[in-house]
Amino acid sequence: MNKITCTSERTYTASDRNLLFEAAEYQNSESNALLKWKTSLDNQSQASLSSWTSSTSFCMWQGIVCDEYKSVSTINVTNLGLRGNVPNDIGELRSLKYLLFGSNRFYGSIPSTIGMLTNLVELDLSQNSLSGTIPSIQNLRKLEKLWLSNNSLYGPIPWELGKLHALTTIKLLNNNLSGPIPLSIGNLVNLTILELSNNSLYGSIPPILGNLTKLVYLSMAKNRLCGSIPISIGNLINLKGLSISENDISGAIPSTIGNLTKLNFLLLYMNNLNGRLPPEMNNLTNFQSLQLSDNGFTGPLPQQICLGGSLRKLTAENNYFTGTVPRSLKNCSSLVRLKLEQNLLSGNISDDFGVYPKLDYIDLSSNNFYGHISPSWANCPSLTSLRIANNKLSGVIPAELGQALKLNVLNLSSNHLTGIIPRELSNLTSLFGLSLSNNELSGNIPIEIGSLLSLQSLELAANNLGGLIPKQVGALLKLFHLNLSKNEFMGNIPLEFGKLQHLQDLDLSRNLLNGPIPPTLGKLQMLEKLNLAHNSLSSTIPSDFKDMFSLTHIDISNNQLKGPIPNSQAFLKAPIDAFKNNKGLCGNVSGFVACSEMSHNPHSQKKKHVLILALSILGALMLILIMVGVSLHIHCQRAATKPEKQATEEQIQNLFSIWNYNGHIVYENIIEATEDFDDKYLLGEGGSGAVYKATLHTGQVVAVKKLHATTLNGEIHNLKAFKSEVEALTKIIHRNIVKLYGFCSHPRIWFLVYEFLEGGSLDKVLNNDTQAVMFDWNRRVNVVKGVANALYHLHHGCSPPIVHRDISSKNVILDLEYEAHVSDFGTAKILNPDSQNFTLFAGTYGYAAPVMGRHPGDLISSLFSSSTTSRASSLLLKDVLDRRLPHPVMPIVKEVILIAKVTFACLSQSPLSRPSMEHVYGEFVMPRSPIVDSFPIVTLGELIYN
Template identity: 35%
Template sequence: MCGPIPLQLENLSGLVELYLGGNNFSGTIPSTLGLLTCLTHLDLHSNQINSTIPSEIYNLENLMVLQSGTNNLFCPISSKIGNLKNVVSLNLSHNLLIGPLPHTLTNLRSLVKLNLGGNFFYGTIPTEICNIKGLMTLHLGTNNLFGPLPYELSRLTRLQYLNLSSNKLSGRISTNLQNLVHLSVLDLSLNKLSGPLPTQLTNLHALEQLLLGHNNLTGSIPRVAYPFKLTTIDLSHNLLSGEIPPQLGNLSFLQYLDLSNNYFTGNIPPNLVFWRQMNLSYNSLTGPLPECFCYYFGPETIMDNKDLCWEKNISGYYYCFGSPHINIGSTSTENVTKWIKIILPIVISFIFLLLGIVLLSRQKLIENTGPECKAKRNGDIFSIWNYDGNIALEDIITTTEDFDIRYCIGTGGYASVYRAMLPSGKVIALKKLHRLESQKLTFDKSFRNEAKVLSEVRYHNILKLYGYCLHRRCMFLVYEYMEKGSLFYAISNDVKAKELDWKKRVNIIKGIANALSCLHHDCIPTIIHRDLTTSNILLNSELEAFVANFGIARPLNLDSSNLTTLAGTYGYIALVVTLALACLCSNPKSRPTMKHVSQEILARKPPLPKPFYEISMWDLMNQEIYLII
């Protein structure tokens, strides 16, 4: 259903429950709904309603459920909301509501579920909310709230779900949170919290998800017993140090552990290798990897731990042979000789077989390609445009040592990026599709689409493609190397962000605009990028912006339908539009100031605490459940 909400609803004076959610209603909320005094349930969620909340709604004294999430409601919440004393569930999430949280929320003594996440509320968290003793769900995430965590949160002893993520909260995590004995989800990620990780949190025996990533927490992880129900632990992107406690390996229900981007030292406990997902990258871990580690996890899960080694000779890691961690004295000379006699002939036969295959392949390649392709050495699968000198496939394989992990500078959901210096001294970037993903039609199509688009477009602010290799066994793209990495990394790193003064940021915006202008106006047909995020904007040594990642780009044909499925990075769609709509508030005093707008543009946080490809269907289902309550 679409169009405005019918005004004739006011004639249904005896109406008790009104469900209009999940439609396409637009316009305003009729103030005449306030005449339906018998109403107990009002559900308007997931529409296109663009208005304030009429003050007449707050006169519905019998109202128990108010669901208006995922709309375009704007302006502050009136203090009259305290009149809804019988409300049990209040959901105004994912709107354009601004201003401080009203202190009159404390009057909602019957409230069990409160969801105001995904708005633009600012100020501190009112301590009066902590007087609602029956509250079981409190979601204030993804706002602009600041200040310390209220000490009074410990009063909410029935609380089961607490989400204060993606705000600007600071200070320490209070030890009295241990009083929340029924808490199953604690999400304080993406804030500015500091201090040690309280040992008392391990007393939350009902806890299933502990999400404290992207803060400034210090100290070590407590070496105590943890709640056995834990399924998710995220402590990534903090300042934690010390050894990883082996007690974490006793959590039989744990499915996801992220300790990346910290300062952990010591060995990896051997009982950590049986979980479905784990990330220990960017730490200072040492010693041999646990047995069967690489069977369960890829090398990207332990990247940038330079002192890790492997008891077998695996490319990219130190070989632990002869180290004090390995006991080789028990192997008798007789057994060693026996194994040599068995393995050596197999190895020699394999080498001769491999040499024969290589020679036959090269001979076939020369016969099929002729003189021109012979000069280019791999011209049938490796194409080069507009580059001073032919880049040969063999040169790339040699310089990267067959894509050794030491040359890897980034890993995504379906591809890894490598840095390579050619014999000529030229530095290039290589985007290589993961071997398993190359067998999937979706990723294969995306890779070929990116090669096709970039081979037809040449512009200063669009990442330059030097060449590509599209073969079912090896697929990679060769790009111009960008020294400063992505714009996302530059603005999320405090040290790097200081290099971006206002003038440089304006130049970056100009560069992006020039690239889009070229795609939209100079290309025939017009090319639509469809995934323009800060992660897909790269910066060179002069901090010039280059648009990259054209995997889902498509031409815009004016003579055919341009309807398409939803594509792009989850959480970024219409991000700027919501901020613009907030500026249309009818009350000038309630509109965000220019300072507030600039802060949102310059310091906007990622919509998700981890990449979309790392989020399981179970995570999405849990998130959706909590967002609609």
């Protein structure tokens, strides 16, 4: 018997048929809404959605996912380059869980209908161009991830956000949101990521954020937040990344931060944080990046900072950190970037650093590091930038640095480096910045420098470099900045400089260059600044200079140039000081004769030249006759004197000498230029002599100090020793020391020849009420720093050391930029414990500590712990503090108070308690913490009158 299987057929009721119809209608409405939205996009966007057609089920379209009921549950069009609006009809997709529109070009506002998507789990509208405010989304109770970053949204963060307890991620960074951080966010206890950076949020960091104990990343950087870091931050024990940089946060870091032992990233830079780092930070050994720069932190850095061996980036620049670098840094092989510049760190740089295979960038500039530069830096194969400027490094530049082949920047400026520039540096073919200025380097520029074809900036200023400037510098075609000033380069300016077509700034001032200015410089069409001052350049200014339209600043003063000044804006608008002390310039510049007047009649000019030549020859013959007569007269007088006096006078008579010059010619020039020291050339008078202005026949202007007879009788007992001392002083080259050219002697006159500076003495400026008021606080502070720099060089940069012994405002000469130059070395003595000069004292009354005359040993120790000059400097400091000026304001008031602090230290009764010039120099050149509150009972008035 066959088995019969029976089935029953379902009978649909009218209600069922209505539900099916509604479902089909709903699906059709979803399809229509999506197609409608597609047509609103631009053509290219529509092409990206080519699968979206009515002939295909929408569940098969690109980026669309349907649920089991054939309703849209996901729209993912991330990074398709779509351009248009977020559709208002989006609210019709009631089954939508994932709306992912990130990384497109959507614009306009976020439609409020998004608040109807109550099933939404993830909303990503990031990286678009959306604007307007964040709409109400308080009904999205299932929302776990909210990405609205990288748009142009504005207005407050909705308070209702705190009701969405399912949220684990909020990313609102890179918008224009404003207002305070809502306290309601503290209710979102499931949050692991909260990113609010780069908005305009203000107010304090809510302590209630300490409730978010599941947070892994918290970022509030680049806002306008203020107040302190809340103690409750220590509750976030799962935190791996914390960034509150670039705000206005103040106060100290709370000790509770030591609880965040999982922390990999701590970014606090560019705030107003201060105080010492809490010792508890030594608990944080898993740092990958610690950024503390641009705050007011003091004290030491955490010693265990790289104990976990994962530190890649440490930036702590522009603070007041003291002590040595953390011990754990020496073997921190993971280190990639280290920035410690502009602090008060110290230590032997040779011992504190190791070899770093991954190190890319290091800057230790403007600290107190000492020691030699280690050749081991060459063993850092990834190193691109090595900057150790403005420290106390000594010794030579190691040739091994030429093996650091990836170096882009090498900056060792403002140290005490000696020796030559190693030719091995020419191997650094990737170098685009080389700065060795403000050291004590000597020798020539190696010709191999022409191999550095990537070089854009070359700074060798203020050294003792000499010889010819190699023409190979002209091969550095990418140079835009070249500064060789304040050296001893001689010879001609290389013609090859005309090839440096990208050069914008050329400074060759204060050298011994001669010959004409090469016409090829006129080809430098991008040149903006040209300084050739204080050389011996001759002939005319090249006519091509008139076509240098980019030139804005020019200084050719103190040369031997003649002829027309070019008719270009840079020359016509330049101050007259930019042309002073030349031989015969003319042109349309104010203060100069028009060239047409000088060359109006060529025949008369020719006759004039012949006449001048004839008169010159006749004058020379007369001068010879006069000299013969004078010699005979002196010979007759000498025969009538005692034998011992005759021997002395013969010794003096033969000492016509300015070293490196013809002594007779210079002597006669100076006598002629000053009309035998007529008072109309008198610049000033001091304890040891009178100073005159002399313009030599070459056009060079010098200052001549004629020594008083009392100085000659009381000081100069041994001519040979005196000559040796002056020879040594002529070798001093420093930007804050007036150059001493040499010395002339005659039985009736002895004088010293100095560089001439237009600004006059500090004493004259201070005693002129009008000039004193113009001599503002900034200029005064710079003068004090300049004097400290000069004395530091004399005490600690010269071997043997030199003590000036007569520092006063009369002996500080200013240039036209009010830069200070210490002068008058006629009474200076070179310190040598075995010399008879060791205990000699002269100069302005009261400036030499009496104990030093009786105890020569104190004078040696004064170089390191106290000094006569230190006390003299303090009197100079007191001169500079002046009640005629308005009260200094921030930030210069900090500098003025620092000067006051140093002044009191220099006025100590005990020489052993006075600071050395090394310490004074360090105080002035290094950044310091604000010390205004350190003097609650001291006023500038009290300082001036007590």
